[in-house]
Amino acid sequence: xxxxxxxxxxxxxGVIPPARATARTESGNGEIGxxxxxxxxxxxxxxxxxxxxxxxxxxxxxVVVPIYQTSTYAQDGVGGLxxxxxxxxxxxxxxxxxxxxxxxxxxxxxGLAFASxxxxxxxxxxxxxxxxDHIIIPGDAYGGTFRLVSKVVERWGVRWDAVDQxxxxxxxxxxxxxxxxxxxxxxxxxxxxxxxIEAVAQIAHDxxxxxxxxxxxxxxxxxxxLTLGADVVVHSTTKYLGGxxxxxxxxxxxxxxxxxxxxxxxxxxxxxxxxxxxxWLTLRGAKTLGVRMDRHSANAxxxxxxxxxxxxxxxxxxxxxxxxxGHKTAERQMRSFGGMVSFALRDGEKAALALCERxxxxxxxxxxxxVESLIEHPGRMTHASTAGSTLEVPADLxxxxxxxxxxxDLVADLLRALEG
Numbered sequence: 001x002x003x004x005x006x007x008x009x010x011x012x013x014g015v016i017p018p019a020r021a022t023a024r025t026e027s028g029n030g031e032i033g034x035x036x037x038x039x040x041x042x043x044x045x046x047x048x049x050x051x052x053x054x055x056x057x058x059x060x061x062x063v064v065v066p067i068y069q070t071s072t073y074a075q076d077g078v079g080g081l082x083x084x085x086x087x088x089x090x091x092x093x094x095x096x097x098x099x100x101x102x103x104x105x106x107x108x109x110x111g112l113a114f115a116s117x118x119x120x121x122x123x124x125x126x127x128x129x130x131x132x133d134h135i136i137i138p139g140d141a142y143g144g145t146f147r148l149v150s151k152v153v154e155r156w157g158v159r160w161d162a163v164d165q166x167x168x169x170x171x172x173x174x175x176x177x178x179x180x181x182x183x184x185x186x187x188x189x190x191x192x193x194x195x196x197i198e199a200v201a202q203i204a205h206d207x208x209x210x211x212x213x214x215x216x217x218x219x220x221x222x223x224x225x226l227t228l229g230a231d232v233v234v235h236s237t238t239k240y241l242g243g244x245x246x247x248x249x250x251x252x253x254x255x256x257x258x259x260x261x262x263x264x265x266x267x268x269x270x271x272x273x274x275x276x277x278x279x280w281l282t283l284r285g286a287k288t289l290g291v292r293m294d295r296h297s298a299n300a301x302x303x304x305x306x307x308x309x310x311x312x313x314x315x316x317x318x319x320x321x322x323x324x325x326g327h328k329t330a331e332r333q334m335r336s337f338g339g340m341v342s343f344a345l346r347d348g349e350k351a352a353l354a355l356c357e358r359x360x361x362x363x364x365x366x367x368x369x370x371v372e373s374l375i376e377h378p379g380r381m382t383h384a385s386t387a388g389s390t391l392e393v394p395a396d397l398x399x400x401x402x403x404x405x406x407x408x409d410l411v412a413d414l415l416r417a418l419e420g
Contacts, residue, residue, distance in 0.1 A: 113273065194327075361410055
């Protein structure tokens with residue numbers, strides 16, 4: 001049975017858009033201009049998604065942020081920058097509009113956009129970790145995060161532990177004197193486990209560590225980790241924020257301005273930034289995030305109800321189920337339960353693989369969060385890098401990203417495929 005959150009979050013989240021950001025000029029000076037709209041009088045989530053960072057263009061009145069498809073900017077004399085812009089790796093008005101919008105949606109002080117979610121993760125870890133440090137990651141972390149930590153970060157002399165973060169005390173027990181980051185996903189990918197953000201943030205802070213939350217599965221519409229005590233929010237904006245499977249991107253949003261400056265320095269120095277058109281596509285997608293997430297969540301609940309009663313299904317993983325061990329926590333910290341669902345089949349891996357190839361409305365493919373529904377086998381696809389490790393996912397597991405098509409068609413497609 002699917003429960004309902006007891007309280008709505010986000011519509012009146014008290015967001016104040018961030019102060020005008022300092023430009024990351026090559027010389028280290030200057031102020032970014034562009035689409036700063038000042039403190040908004042209205043703070044409803046959907047209002048911010050459409051207006052934060054997106055003041056009508058001063059020159060033309062365009063209500064849509066222009067695509068500033070340029071690599072460089074004319075200067076009025078040596079060092080005479082116009083609104084702080086000199087080179088588009090360092091700053092671009094279209095990207096600046098996206099970054100301001102993302103900061104507002106996550107109730108942060110600074111947003112930073114990247115070429116991918118993994119670029120955002122890499123930049124963050126290289127900013128805050130040093131050789132000899134320790135990081136705690138989820139016991140069922142996203143395969144890309146696991147690969148980055150275990151195959152790249154570990155080579156720098158950074159130690160790591162994977163911990164079931166649905167139990168805050170397990171996190172506390174894993175903390176070492178050298179722990180600098182506690183990295184959380186909630187819901188997790190792909191087992192949809194839930195972490196109590198407030199509890200784990202307190203544990204991290206007691207240890208002098210940063211608490212980072214990958215909020216990709218929930219999106220800022222359903223959950224705002226910074227308001228619950230987290231220090232950094234990570235997104236693959238490719239997913240729900242972009243929402244249309246036509247752009248790859250990532251983001252970091254922080255609550256602390258000084259950390260934001262450090263991250264901005266590394267963003268500019270390392271250069272893994274999105275282009276203007278990618279930034280524009282992501283900003284376009286963010287405008288409709290709220291209405292899309294409502295439909296994703298409603299459709300997922302219909303799909304879950306059908307899967308729960310099917311004899312071929314061994315177990316359904318969805319935090320909206322009252323029997324889910326993290327249901328009460330999800331109910332407290334999320335607006336609703338999202339569009340991601342995983343389920344295990346009674347007849348094992350062979351049945352899971354066959355199901356993935358039989359659906360018609362659900363497209364077999366990696367990624368998630370687009371308007372179209374996707375189906376995949378995590379063990380062979382998105383989480384193949386965890387094979388043979390303690391993070392290896394069950395072979396009988398199927399993950400679906402429930403889109404915004406007709407719920408009747410989605411249910412019918414899955415039921416037909418389950419029947420073979």
